[in-house]
Amino acid sequence: MFEIGDNIMYPMHGAGVIRGIEEKEIQGVTRKYYEIQLPMHNMQLLIPIDQGNSRIRLVADALSMDLVLDIFHHGESDPSLTWKQRYKINSDKMKTGSLQEGAEVVRDLRRMQNEKKLSSNEKHMLDKASLILIEELSLIMGITEGQAAELLKI
Template sequence: MGEKSKNTGEIKVTSGKKEFSKGDLAVYPAHGVGCIESIESKEINGDTMNFYMMKIVENGMVIMIPTSNVESVGLREVIPEKEVPEVYKVMQEKAHGADNQTWNRRYREYMDKIKTGSIYDVAEVFRDLFQLKLEKDLSFGERKLLDTAQNLLVQELSTAKDIDEKSMMQEIEDLFN
């Protein structure tokens, strides 16, 4: 029943479609960009399992991700820089008609999109809430979601473009001016 931990250092894990190595940057849904700090083997109930130890860049939180669950938890690579203009296109589209829904229904819908881990879904949430904010006051929950979506976008896009977050935020603001 106890847990034994052993840091296995530089091993590469090849389960699932994507393998990550120590030092790789990756995106964990709803938490943002993190760095694979190590790959560790832990014995749990007599079974040895490998885990990615991922440190979230923004807040330093460490997440243990079973290497066999990479796809199911939505862990993915940071988008390549050439994909950034596609994300910008999504942000510049007209918001989808969410104004006839109650705020709590919108909130649930937007939270589900953020949890997918797709930068395109996060861009849609940001776009819709940003445009809604221009028309009316957002609820507290919607403001928090807008901030979350903005932070997730800035983290990943600045990483993809290899620029600082302040410059990335300015680029996003320029899209809406």
């Protein structure tokens, strides 16, 4: 269970902060909800606490980020995939909310972009995945998003 003030990552949405825990009745059912503020989207979400498939996680620690940055800069990409295969794999990775898999999406799409033009869907995915990675890196390292982008060379 998360606590008020925890920095969290919400898959496909990015970094947020648990601002509160509140109880609400919706359609006759009373449940507890995390009240999450997502600054990147200037949005507030209510996520049921008992919803096991939300994949919310705490922001990674510095050691985890170091390992991910190593994979980001030195990991292998599979250039033989078609854009449809690549898009499906990358979509599935983004849905997990995993820091490592999100970094792999950014790495692989950036490499592909350097070789040829990405489809509009892949370009959109690259932009979104990059923002999410930059957000988490800036939170972990206590730096601005601009500094995080520079560290990733995005």
